[in-house]
Structures are given as C-alpha cells and as structure tokens.
Amino acid sequence: MSRSSRLWLAVAALSLALVYWQPLWHVGLKAPQYPEGLGLYIGVNRIVGVQPQDLGSINGLNHYIGMKRITPADIPELRFMPWLVAGLIGFGLVAALSGRRPLLYAWVGLFAAGAVAGLADFYRWGYDYGHNLDPQAIIKIPGMSYQPPLLGSKQLLNFYATSWPAAGGWILIAALGIGVALSARELRKTRSILATAPSLLAA
C-alpha cells in the first residue's frame, strides 16, 4: 500500500470510533397528534428517544396494535455490536500499519459483510416487531403489519414512518466508501505493476 493509502485506511478505521457517540440510524414517526414527531435513535449500544420520553411514548402507542415493547436491555446486539466495531477499528489499524494489501481487502470484505449482516438483522427485528403481534391486540386490521421501513418511508395507520441513517450511519458509509476506494486504487496499482512486469523481466 502507498503511504497515502495507509494513512487513509487509518483515518477510516479510527473514524469508526465516532459511532460510540453518534447514532447509526433514525426512525421517525409523525402523526396529526404528533406534529413535532416521535423518533428513535439506534446506536451501536443503545436505543434512545429523540426526546427523552419518545421511547416510552412509542411503546405506549404500540400497545394498541399489540406490538412488543421495545426494551433495549433485551436486544443482545446492543451488547456485542460495540465489540465488532472495536474489532474493525483494530483490524483496520493493523492493516494500515503493516501496509499489506490483502489485509486491506480483508478489512473491506469484513466491513461490508458486517454492514449487510447488520441491515439484515435490523430488518429481522423490524419484521418481528411488525408481524408478531399480540393476538388480543386492541386494534386489529386484517392483513396489516407494522414493520417500519428498512430505508425510506411508509404510512403505518395514522403514522408516517421514516427510516434513514443518522450521523453514525453516514460515518460508517463514508468509512466503507474510503475502504472500497482504497482497494480499487491498490488493485489498479497491482495490475499496472503486473502489466509492466514482462518488460522488467526483459530488461
């Protein structure tokens, strides 16, 4: 890896530390009675309301449709995700220090796999909350489920739900983007070295 690639990789890896403070995702809910909206921030280690009372309010509202309470303590991902991020940071720094290209590719691969797995897991939780409803729910609408969108927006009864990356999510995306760009650059360099190899041999 070139000096600048190693530096960029270190920066990308270290920037991941910001997600311990910045939420990854924002889920918003707006309704006529909630003109200012309710919202949740999902972080690597916590789920909190945008306003302190929002999580309680959302749980309170969800009881009408028989959705399970969102209890952060019961979500194991919030306990191990911080370690996965720590692993990515450590691995990235080792790759940057060693300067070995395969380590960069491995880092990007792991990161991308982790991101896909994370999104899949988020979808799974959303599906579970949205579909596994209390059969004695107060409001039952045949065929209706309440899974929040994975990305984008959706009308759920009186609520307009949105789901977008938050600051931490954008940091992850940027870090992964840097990793992909560095890989492309290093791959190109490898290829050009290989391309010039025959002439080197000839000399």
Next chain:
Amino acid sequence: MSRFSIGPHSIGRICLFAALLITSGCAKSAAPVGGTGDAASRVYVAPGQYDEFYMFASGGYSGQVSVYGLPSGRLLRVIPVFSQDPEKAYGYSEQSKPMFNTSYGFVPWDDAHHPSLSKTDGMNDGRWLFINGNNTPRVARIDLAEMNTKEIIEIPNAAGNHASPFVTQGTEYLVTATRFSVPTPQKDVSISTFKENFTGQIGFVAVDPTTGKMSLAFQIHMPGYDYDLARPGKGPSHGWAFFTTYNTEQASTLLERNASQNDKDFITAVNWKQAEQCVAQGKAKTWPTRYAHNWVDDADVAHSEMLTGEKVLEPADCPGMVYFLPTPKSPHGVDVDPTGEYIVGGGKLATVIPVHSFSKMQKAIAEKAFEKEIGGIPVLKYESVNYCEVANPGLGPLHDEFDDKGNVYTSVFISSEIVKWNLKDCKVVDRIPVYYSIGHLLVPGGDTRKPDGKYVIALNKITKDRYLPTGPELAQSAQLIDITGDKMKLLLDFPTIGEPHYAQAILASAIKDKQIRTFALAENKDPFVTRTEKDARVERKGNVVHIYMTAIRSHFVPDNIEGIQVGDSVYWHVTNLEQDWDVPHGFAVTGANTSELLVMPGQTRTIAWIPDRTGVYPFYCTDFCSALHQEMQGYIRISPKGAGVQISYNTPK
C-alpha cells in the same frame, strides 16, 4: 340610535365615530367593524400561527387570571388563583387545598384585580405574575413557566387589598394597602367612632429574587383614609411608591357623597428605602396579627403555615418616610411614566388630570414646602409638586398607561373613552370611544421603562349591545386599539372571562419557549406517587384506604377494586404515567362531593372520597385522552360497614 347609551348629547359624535368604527344604525353604508379596511388583517392570526403577545387579565370577581393571545384576542387558558376550580381540581385535590387557607379558615373565592408581571431593571422578565385578592386580603404568585399559582400570602391588618400587588422595578417588593380603613388591629368599636379608631395600612412584601417566595417585610400604620391604587417609582424615583388616597373626609357612611367633598385628596408618597432603614434601626413595632402563608413545594404539594409578628412602622417614628401630595379629587389611579419622573393621578371626580413631578417633589421636600402635617406626615404644597394639569380629559379619568413616544393613554370611565395626551405639553391629542365604561387599560409593557407602543387595550365593565345577548348577565370585554399612528384605531372587540379588571401583556417570545410540557415522572416527589403499574396497589389502614393508581392511555391500574366499606375515607392517588406533551388524564367517581381530578403527565393528584352507600360504582377518565378513552374506566365495590370482603384489585398480568 337607542343602542348607544352614552347620552343624547353624544349622538352626533357617536354617529361620526360609528361611521369610522362600527356597523351601526347610523347609516347602512357604515364602514366595517374596525373602521379601516385592514383592521381584520391586523388582528388575524392564521390557524396554527402564534400571537405576538400573551395578555394576562384578571378575572375580577371570578378570582382567576385568564390568558389571551394578542392581537387575536383568543383565550388560551384560565389560571385558577383565588377561586376553587373543579375543572382543574384546584382547591379540591389534597395537593392544592392548603392554597385557600387564611386566618379566617378556608376561603375559596376572592376578587382578583391587578396582575403585575415581575420585573428586572424596570422591564418585564417573564418569571412570575403577581395578583391581589381584594376581599380577604391576599397576594398570589403565578409561575409563568407553568402558568399555575404557586404561592398565596395573606395580608394582615388590611381591609380591601386593592392597591396591590404592583412590583418595584427589580421585584424587590410588591405593595399592599387598605382600601377600607378599619380598626387596626381589629377591635369591637362603634362605626361612628371612625375618626378616632379607624386607621389604614400600607405594606411591602419582599420577593426572593431566586425562588420568588414572598414574605411580609414591613407595614406602615397610616391615617384612616382609603388607599386605592399604587405604583412604585422607577429610574430616579426607584425607592419610592405612590398610593392614591381618598376619603380624606374620613366619612363612614354614604361615602359616595360624604367622601366626595374635599376639593383635593392625596397621593401618598412612600420612601421605602427610608422605611427599610427605620426597620433596620429597630423603629418598627411587632404586631401579633395572625396571617396565613401558603405555597407549593418542589413536590408540587401545597402547604400552609400560620405566621405572626409583622413589623409595623408609625410614620411619626420614621421621618422622611411618608409624604402627602395634594391631588384633585378622589383620585383613583396613580401611574408613573417610563422615565420615572412623572406621577399621573386619575382624579375620578376632577376636571383635569394632575401630573406631579418627582424632581419637584424632591425639591419641595428639601425646602420643606409643607402645607401642614397629619399624624407626622408632611403635606406638600400642591404647586410645589405639580408639573401640569391636563385640561379637557373627559369625565372620570381613572388610569394611565404609556407608550414609548412620551404619550399617555388615560381611561375615562364616565364618558367611556380613551384620551391620548403627551407629557411634553400636557395637551390632549386624540380620543376614541370605547364600549362601554372602561376601567383599566394597558399597553404591552406599559408600566416598564420601555413600553411596546403598538396597542392599547381597553378593559370594559359593560357591553350592553355589543354581542349577542345572553340573558341578564352579559360578558365584559376588551378592545384592542392600534396606537402606531397619530389617530387611535379600534381593531378588535372580544368578550372576556369575568371582569378584565386590569391586565398586563408581555412579548410571547419572552416566555413561550420556557413553557413546561410535562413533569418528569422520574422526578415526581409526591409522597403518594405510583411510578409503574407494578407499584399500583390498594392499602387499608383502619378506616382509611389509599388507592395508588396509575393512568396511561387507555387504562387505570388497578381498575376493579373491592373490599371498601361505607364510611371509609378513600384517597385516590392518581399518577399520570404519560410523558407525552398534552396528554392529561382525568378521574371522576360517582357521588364524589369534591370534583374531578385533572392529572398532568408525570404528576400525582389526590382526591378524597367517602362512599355513603353500598353498591358498585364506576370511575372513569374525564379528559378525552385517546381513541379508547371511553374504555378508560373501572369499578369500585362498596360493602356495608364491617363486611368481611377483603381488599382486592385487578392489575394487568
């Protein structure tokens, strides 16, 4: 024209004004209400938009304060102060009942007259609103972040606390006074001995600068006159307070005639900084009158204590503390202009508006320009203090407010108008009729150093034909008048809750963003709080039953309760578990001799209930909280006294 009741001589003028101001019988082609085509747009606040000012109006004999938006005149809230309010359980809930305690016992009503916004450096600071109870002398403090009454202090030795609670420029004190001189301290004497036995009181209540808590600082024992209204000085006159003083005749019967004989009565000038010194020098006597002090603690629970031993100064013991300024004739209002130099008297029977000068008064005191002395109080010479007399002010000038351009707006009761004049040459420059019989008036910030001279609002006692009639009892009203131009323009006319005796207004931006939305459940310190549904329970202690109940959309926990007996004292302690803005829950049970409860998010309120018959009775949520509000209910079973039914109750599994 018969709809106008001002008098036949004014018909011509009324028609003239009617053409400008109102749709009337004068001419079919009269201009729309408001007179100018843009009046409607000037007061139109579009749906979802906010008003520019909050106006806090006393409800007069309703005992409450109502909150309006200006310029729309929309009613936003009624703050219960001196009257029990069953809608809000104010004075019915166990947490609020102590607010009505007085030395006379539980007094659930009063006559609220003068809201006074707290001030810092002569400007409204948006922290508290004070208001007097006239009948059983009291002063209340309202917290403007919550818009609830937080404290009420009784004023001992006063009778008719009318000249109150106007605050000093830094809210160091608010003032109190006697409108009806009485034997002070009270004693059993013949009313015909008024001159020997009846005296007055002017008092100062200190306000804690951090908490707002009120305490009686000192009182001044005054001659037996009637002390009617007051304003503290500001700027150069800071440290003084001025009180109109009538019935210097000391009449005790048929006052309307007998107290209207003297050509001049007084404005009493009190140097409260001098009074402070005299108190510090130990010149005050301690009186043993009992008075109540009631306050809401940080757990949102009211307490009451009985105090005694107020400090009373005799004017003769504290020279330089009190002076009388001769003022024509039975003066009602007294108002101090934004610079603090001019003291305007409202001589309700006078043919002029007298304006005194503070600097002239200081000079007259220094030169001892005294006419005589009454009970150790020098009477200054009228000419030595008078700055000017405003001629042709109309009939019955009462009160004055100021704009930021040196103009004064005087309410004139009998001729039912507002008269605009300026302090520079004391000339009337404009006048506008009001409908009808104006008492006080206000300019937003009109008693501060820098009034917001956009509107003057007339506060009227009589509406007659102004609105759709509602039987013999009609609304009182407020009228919004534009004062930005040379001519005053009537923009809006709206009915009010109770008598809008006086009002003050403040820029919405000063308090809008500090409004409390919910109480944090985690910080609820009520001794009977139920923090979670798991903690909900029913406990019997002898014949007292405590029900620890929670409310959240859309259920109570517990809902069904058994094991209660006829004659038990049942306390319903309802905690609202919501933490969402604008989701109160109500609570009512059949046959309660009290009121409903209205519980704000995160709050606990308690109502006492003594069931008097057996059976099963429902209770339910009264505040439409959610789509399943109708299902928010429960039952309580009442068994005969001594029945063997054990306490049991339903909680969710």
